[in-house]
Amino acid sequence: MVLRWLQRIGVYFLVLLGLSILVFVIARVIPGDPARQALGPRVSEETVQALREKLNLDKPLFTQYVLWFKGAIRLDLGDSLLTRRPVIEDVRRYLPATLEIVLLSAVFMAAGGILFGIVATKYTGKWQDALIRVLSYLGIVSPPFVWAVLFMLLFGYIIPVLPTTGRIAQSVAAPTRMITGMYTVDYLLTGNLAGWWDAFKHLLLPSIALMLGGMAQAARLTRSNMVENSMKDYIQAQQAYGVPEKKLLYKYLLKPSLIPTISILALDIAAVFGNAFLVENLFNYPGLSRYGLSAMLNKDINAISGVVMVFGLIFILVNILSDMVVAWLDPRVRLMGGADV
Amino acid sequence: MSVAADSFVVQIKDLHVEYKTYAGMVKVLNGVNFHVDAGEKVAIVGETGCGKTTTVKSILRILPRNSRIPKGEVLFKGENVLKMTPAQVRILRGSGVSMIFQDPTMSLNPVFTIGEQMMEVIRNSGSPGAEKREVQQELAVMALRETAMPDPERIMLSYPFQLSGGMRQRVCIAMSLSTPRDMVIADEPTTNLDVTIQDQVLKLLKERVESKHSSLILITHSLGVARETSDRIYVMYAGNMVETAPTKELFGEQLHPYTQALMRCIPRLSGGGVAEGIPGRIPNYLTPPEGCRFAPRCPHAMERCRSEKPEFIACGNGHMVACFLYDEKGGC
Ligand SMILES: Nc1ncnc2c1ncn2[C@@H]1O[C@H](COP(=O)(O)OP(=O)(O)OP(=O)(O)O)[C@@H](O)[C@H]1O
Numbered sequence: 001m002v003l004r005w006l007q008r009i010g011v012y013f014l015v016l017l018g019l020s021i022l023v024f025v026i027a028r029v030i031p032g033d034p035a036r037q038a039l040g041p042r043v044s045e046e047t048v049q050a051l052r053e054k055l056n057l058d059k060p061l062f063t064q065y066v067l068w069f070k071g072a073i074r075l076d077l078g079d080s081l082l083t084r085r086p087v088i089e090d091v092r093r094y095l096p097a098t099l100e101i102v103l104l105s106a107v108f109m110a111a112g113g114i115l116f117g118i119v120a121t122k123y124t125g126k127w128q129d130a131l132i133r134v135l136s137y138l139g140i141v142s143p144p145f146v147w148a149v150l151f152m153l154l155f156g157y158i159i160p161v162l163p164t165t166g167r168i169a170q171s172v173a174a175p176t177r178m179i180t181g182m183y184t185v186d187y188l189l190t191g192n193l194a195g196w197w198d199a200f201k202h203l204l205l206p207s208i209a210l211m212l213g214g215m216a217q218a219a220r221l222t223r224s225n226m227v228e229n230s231m232k233d234y235i236q237a238q239q240a241y242g243v244p245e246k247k248l249l250y251k252y253l254l255k256p257s258l259i260p261t262i263s264i265l266a267l268d269i270a271a272v273f274g275n276a277f278l279v280e281n282l283f284n285y286p287g288l289s290r291y292g293l294s295a296m297l298n299k300d301i302n303a304i305s306g307v308v309m310v311f312g313l314i315f316i317l318v319n320i321l322s323d324m325v326v327a328w329l330d331p332r333v334r335l336m337g338g339a340d341v
Numbered sequence: 342m343s344v345a346a347d348s349f350v351v352q353i354k355d356l357h358v359e360y361k362t363y364a365g366m367v368k369v370l371n372g373v374n375f376h377v378d379a380g381e382k383v384a385i386v387g388e389t390g391c392g393k394t395t396t397v398k399s400i401l402r403i404l405p406r407n408s409r410i411p412k413g414e415v416l417f418k419g420e421n422v423l424k425m426t427p428a429q430v431r432i433l434r435g436s437g438v439s440m441i442f443q444d445p446t447m448s449l450n451p452v453f454t455i456g457e458q459m460m461e462v463i464r465n466s467g468s469p470g471a472e473k474r475e476v477q478q479e480l481a482v483m484a485l486r487e488t489a490m491p492d493p494e495r496i497m498l499s500y501p502f503q504l505s506g507g508m509r510q511r512v513c514i515a516m517s518l519s520t521p522r523d524m525v526i527a528d529e530p531t532t533n534l535d536v537t538i539q540d541q542v543l544k545l546l547k548e549r550v551e552s553k554h555s556s557l558i559l560i561t562h563s564l565g566v567a568r569e570t571s572d573r574i575y576v577m578y579a580g581n582m583v584e585t586a587p588t589k590e591l592f593g594e595q596l597h598p599y600t601q602a603l604m605r606c607i608p609r610l611s612g613g614g615v616a617e618g619i620p621g622r623i624p625n626y627l628t629p630p631e632g633c634r635f636a637p638r639c640p641h642a643m644e645r646c647r648s649e650k651p652e653f654i655a656c657g658n659g660h661m662v663a664c665f666l667y668d669e670k671g672g673c
């Protein structure tokens with residue numbers, strides 16, 4: 001058991017290492033000179049050369065990577081060429097904003113997906129089921145940025161009830177103390193309810209736009225697994241023993257049916273980080289994804305590596321979390337270390 | 342029949358069951374008549390697809406959603422199951438009838454322990470004290486111990502995947518009799534087990550049912566199994582009960598041409614379909630033959646058999662047959 005987890009952590013570490021090499025190389029081989037791009041066309045060649053040396057760009061690729069790696073394990077990801085600040089500091093500033101959106105998105109996605117899955121199962125073949133099915137297809141086929149644009153139009157201009165830009169309104173002061181960096185949490189911790197409400201409203205549209213696809217998929221999967229399992233002998237047997245309908249549905253049928261849903265949710269939540277690149281830009285939301293996008297457009301090499309590594313680490317954490325939930329739900333995984341059933 | 346109808350634990354009268362499919366309505370049960378006495382052990386024998394499972398599922402009202410019952414009655418101790426209120430159904434399922442399913446690898450919930458599942462069954466039985474955890478625990482361990490399983494406490498904590506097929510079926514037997522029952526239904530309880538343990542499990546089932554004074558319905562493909570286990574046998578063909586007789590009597594004399602054909606197939610105890618030796622196939626339920634459903638395969642079929650459905654007639658010694666070769670005046 002412990003050995004298996006150690007093994008898995010070893011694999012994850014290798015994945016991160018491979019990822020770091022990959023972005024490192026890609027960031028450097030794509031055309032364009034980062035130093036020149038950072039300083040602009042009017043600066044003299046000597047100054048540009050000095051920056052190149054400072055960035056180690058004059059050294060062989062392998063040496064560059066070793067130097068970067070030595071820094072990275074001490075959490076020193078180099079300086080951003082764009083903001084002129086250490087990348088790690090930018091991460092600290094922008095990551096909480098992204099986490100806030102993604103966490104809310106994940107909660108909506110999991111709760112909504114499972115709930116709609118249950119409702120569709122309960123009313124199999126009735127209009128509720130059909131409605132959820134149609135909405136799910138809609139959710140699956142439309143990418144998040146389409147929802148984002150639609151929501152901005154709908155709730156920003158046509159019926160302006162929700163904010164469509166930034167983290168808080170201009171008239172609202174930022175939290176007095178930065179504790180987690182997530183505004184909604186910090187407002188709560190400092191007892192500023194009005195601030196919390198404003199920050200929460202700013203999260204709603206982007207996080208909903210980001211989660212609809214995943215929620216739809218989770219709902220479809222939950223429904224199909226529940227319907228399939230409800231025809232299995234063990235559910236029929238438990239029904240035949242007079243287990244009350246509600247308990248049968250919410251306990252004995254739901255638990256075995258949720259296992260595939262959890263795995264797909266993990267993938268979908270990881271995908272939210274990727275989709276956040278576009279959605280944060282659309283909502284002009286100062287998160288790490290938007291930061292990463294501008295880093296890429298400006299060939300800000302240290303920032304690119306930094307952002308990719310942070311997201312890589314988060315992907316892995318999400319995976320570990322979902323493995324833990326699946327192990328908790330499925331004794332075959334917990335006790336035997338894997339199940340093919 | 343001499344036995345008063347209200348001594349029947351279960352009686353099924355003229356039951357018709359249809360399933361809705363993409364191809365149309367399949368008319369599976371075609372007027373099934375069937376009963377079981379208190380304490381009686383009855384076997385239903387018939388080839389695959391003839392409607393054995395459909396028949397017994399109707400007793401517990403657990404037929405699939407796409408089923409329909411256009412006609413017929415299912416009586417449990419004289420009460421029509423099909424008209425029961427939810428509260429009555431709960432009592433029927435909780436303490437009246439229990440069912441053991443065909444495939445022990447599929448009939449226990451994979452993500453709950455044996456103990457949790459057995460205790461849930463006892464909780465819903467309505468037995469005295471059954472709402473208390475200690476009572477549930479105690480009764481469950483006792484039921485497991487009665488099936489001669491080693492270390493019941495450990496089994497209570499196990500998940501189904503940690504037990505062999507034979508052990509799982511023992512758990513199912515223990516579960517079905519963990520509180521008193523009027524009747525146990527076992528739907529081919531041994532077909533998916535290793536041949537070497539089939540016999541043990543059958544013996545155990547018989548012994549448990551007898552010591553608890555329950556009735557038993559045993560569904561099987563095998564006349565051999567029926568002979569060892571039952572007091573009386575029903576032979577089923579394509580949605581009809583075609584013959585019934587006390588077990589000894591039936592092995593002495595078979596009246597229905599289908600039963601006769603079945604008996605001729607016995608020497609091949611290979612466990613394959615019982616009707617291997619009978620030419621032809623079970624009819625299509627979408628457009629079943631009018632009249633007797635066996636007529637197309639029957640060597641003695643007459644004009645009348647193709648238009649009219651034969652009903653059970655009594656031939657003495659508890660022997661009944663649904664066939665026009667025999668007439669009401671005792672010409673069996
Ligand atoms: N849910 C269903 N929908 C449609 N047809 C069904 C359904 N359940 C059973 N049937 C059909 O009804 C017929 C009788 O099925 P049933 O399961 O009662 O047979 P059986 O005698 O128990 O067979 P076996 O020995 O294989 O278990 C079969 O032809 C089967 O295909």
Ligand SMILES: [Mg+2]
Binds near residue numbers: 393394395
């Ligand atoms: Mg069957």
